[in-house]
Amino acid sequence: MKAVFILCSLVTLFYLVSCCEQNYYDKDGECCKKCGPGKRMLVDDNCDDPRCQDCQDGEYQSGYTSETRCERQPSCDPNLHFKPQPNPIKTDLIKCECQDGYYCTQDDDCNTCRKHTVCTPGQKVVKKGTSKSDTLCEACKNGTFSSQELAETCQEWITCQYGYDKNAPGSSTSDRICLDGTPAYRVVIWVMVVFIIILGAVALFIIIKCKMCAKLQKQTEKITCKHIRILREDTEDIERAVQPINQQQPEEDLDDSTPVSPTPSNITENGYPVQQEHGKESISSHPESNSYA
Template sequence: MKTYFIIYLLVTLLHFVLCCEDETHYKKNDKCCKKCGPGKRMMMDDNCEDPHCQDCQIGEYQSGYTTNTKCLRQPSCDTNLHFKPQDDKPITTRLNKCVCESGYYCTLDDDCSACREHSVCKPGQRVAKKGSPESDTVCEACKNGTFSTHGSVDTCQEWTKCDNGYDQNTGSLTSDRICLGSPVHRVVTGIIVGVLVLGVIVALVVYFKKSKKKQGWKEVNDEFPNENPNVKGLNIMKHQDEDVERAHQPLRQPEEDVDNSGPVSPTPSNMTENGNVVDQEHGKEHIISTTESNSYPYQ
């Protein structure tokens, strides 16, 4: 009998321990009660063994199992201080921390109370480590033989390598090497190119002059096809002089025809059968014909 009692106590104690797990349960009046899960809060005066839990609202959170009747408030991230929420979507199951926006950072050493702008690497430096919301940008100087002219570059450029025959100066961390002077073969090449260009220009000038001269002789041949070339040239000059003289002469008005003829005496040659005088035409005037009347008396 004693053995059965001990076994009963052990089973009861084990059941009580398993039911009242610290994370998900709590003890109330010697009872093992359930807690509300993450993202929820417990209603007041609720049932111990089967509580009614309500979801936290936007801007609130509950990160674990709880018996609290209120959710915790999410932190307010002030955008004027370059803060923003860590997650853009609303979260009710955990704390949504404030982080610095792009180009700014804050450290845990000062509890991330203020955002500071990332450092900008200067010319002559390169970015060794890019900045993050929790750390600043790390810059380092360019190595010997390299340079950078702009800030915040990832890599430095190597100095220019000069060919044989060039004089060169030493570059710096912020400027490239400059190659001075020019080799002899480049000078010779430049002279040859210049001579060729000049020759082409002279050839074009000569060509256009010959073409213009041929065009002038062609016009002469078209006007005087059967004459000697020397005579053709003289004729062209003669015609040109005549045209010039004609252009300088004043214009002459056309003379009007003057009719100096007087009246015609009647003669047998200029009279009609009826005894009328025949009128002569005067210049370009038009004579209107008239009907002759009979001069014979009625019988």
């Protein structure tokens, strides 16, 4: 009998436990109803019809519960490079996601966002970064290069063709540089050709300059001769205009007579020399005769 009682007790307890595992909970040996997802229990005074309340913003409750508090949602701060959560749900735990160019340091609980690694020149991107993994870079192999950041491939060095020499070897960040391998005598010929062209240009410039100077000198001489001719014609016109005026003026009487020395013939009885008028012939003086009519 005792064994049967123990067995029945175990079956009853198992039934009660299995009954309370889902939507009910055990309270003083009685299965009481829980609050649904997204809610919390205010007071567990009513076992069959408990009073429940919705979780507040920023909180969640993922399943049936008899707890009086909801769980807090994680804070996805955009200032910490997280994507904003416009409409957070209250029935499940949300996971923050990092912005583009960043990734989480933990897969299960994204607490920190780190910036993706930037593949530098001389490297190539093997695997692009995601919101949960970093970018994977690889160095370019010998004979290849990349000159930009985040290059997806490494380019091979250029091959110098026949007649070209390597001026600079290639590296992991720059290509090989090839120059024309022209012989030295060709270089000399090209230098001489350029020199002759420059010399011819200088000579042509001098010839043109001399022709311009000669033309300018002729024009100057022509202008000078024209001015002299005009000046000469003006002088002749002035002389012709002045000549009639000179002809109209009376000529002054010039006294070409020489002074006469006193002689007995040109002295009066009183001893004074005889005075003669200008322009008249000299008159010989005669002694006055006393004639009485």
